[in-house]
Amino acid sequence: MITVRSFEEVRAASSGRIGLVPTMGALHDGHLRLLRTARAESDTVVVSVFVNPLQFGPDDDLDRYPRDLARDQGLAMEAGADILFAPEVVDMYPTDSHTHLTISKLTDNFEGAHRPGHFEGVALVVAKLLIGIRPTRAYFGRKDAQQLSVIRRLAIDLSLPVEIIGVSTVREPDGLALSSRNQFLGPDQRRAATALSRGLLAAASAVEDGERHGPHLEEIVAEEAGTEALLELEYVALADAATVQPLGELTTDAFLAVAARVGETRLIDNVAFSVDSDTVTVDRGELLSGPSVLEEA
């Protein structure tokens, strides 16, 4: 595996079917699953590690976001990456940059509403990665469900010749969705955080038992979150996966998403539903059998 800093170097070292896994580093088993999926389907696997300042708001955790390139290099190599692309901020954003990308409607709600400017930052960095690296396929975690919808829209709207692949969320054995931010949680916060996945997985079971009403599904999650005093719920919503608009009934591909604060740390999670006429397939994510690389450390 080589580590490079410019798009030119990535393109020069890539050939055949190129699989791209964009990350902000602090790699965990969720990223490793993306990398292994890319490895199985690509001739060249590129992983980008870039903490994108544009997608952090003034109140976000840009400064404390974990950074450890040497650790990421080891994990990425082990998972089969060929190229680690680690640009500096000045490489990605020249000081006289004046181009802005917005995706309307899909970014109005949920993360878009709670993190102003977030998706403009995501859209620009993802567009640059897809344009500069030219992957055949690009892999994104389904944990960031709204982001995945936004990126699918962006890729179509910009005529990007890339296939966007959503990969299931990976969960700790107790259900907590993997996130680089989990390492900020103290022991009590860590226990409280599992209420989010408990609620979502209960709602997923309700769907399998025939429940289709959005407000009922949302209520299941809110009630479970309400059992933990350390959790401050921001939203819970059933949303259309294509339009990212609130959905009253589960009649089309959708996700049930939740966001909450635990102390200083903001967590998001979701379960996804594929709807094919009367049949609903649930993606709960994958439970690890033992602690993730984040928790075993």
Place this chain on the structure above:
Amino acid sequence: MITVRSFEEVRAASSGRIGLVPTMGALHDGHLRLLRTARAESDTVVVSVFVNPLQFGPDDDLDRYPRDLARDQGLAMEAGADILFAPEVVDMYPTDSHTHLTISKLTDNFEGAHRPGHFEGVALVVAKLLIGIRPTRAYFGRKDAQQLSVIRRLAIDLSLPVEIIGVSTVREPDGLALSSRNQFLGPDQRRAATALSRGLLAAASAVEDGERHGPHLEEIVAEEAGTEALLELEYVALADAATVQPLGELTTDAFLAVAARVGETRLIDNVAFSVDSDTVTVDRGELLSGPSVLEEA
């Protein structure tokens, strides 16, 4: 030469060094010069013909903009194009498209101020063409000086691996810059329109004689335009070619641009200056020795 409607077909038929000439059709000798330049430097020459509705405002001339694909095919083939890309509006813009591209600062003045939304439309269609066709080089006329500056900025900001080439304006023997809109001019309007290039070429000569003061150069153009009652001047301005901000003194690469209405028809023109320490090189454009393909018809 083949004519195709999808990006997939363009990519499948392209190889080696790809030269792209984006146009809105109604080809004239200015476009043919772009095509011949591309032909000399490329293995595959792609010309796109697409009247982009997004770059026309409600008061613009979208409906009457000239369209004649058969004529364009003949001229493009003669000039050496390998692929003519002629998508329909529905191919380029799916109805659920929600992505918007804006370039701040560079679009605040001049054409950006007089045609609200124009450069957002230009930016999106040009980004899609550059992303979907993946040219090595893309060729744009210098007559649209602000557009060229915006596209150079866009290409850098999106990490597009393309070289943007500006090609000199082509002029009728009497100086009028070629434009697909010239065919709307009646004989008196056609005569009046030459005041624009007369003013610009006089200003260019003043620069060669040592004039560097923006307001003096602008005054030369405004005075000449003032001699024609049929001309309604919209603006005349010396602008920094990189930032597209008004320039008081000619101390960096710049263009002296003018826009005017002649009846229902809006015309723009400019002369460009390259500044290398004390030396200023002027690009006046190229005078045809006989009438263009537009006027001989």
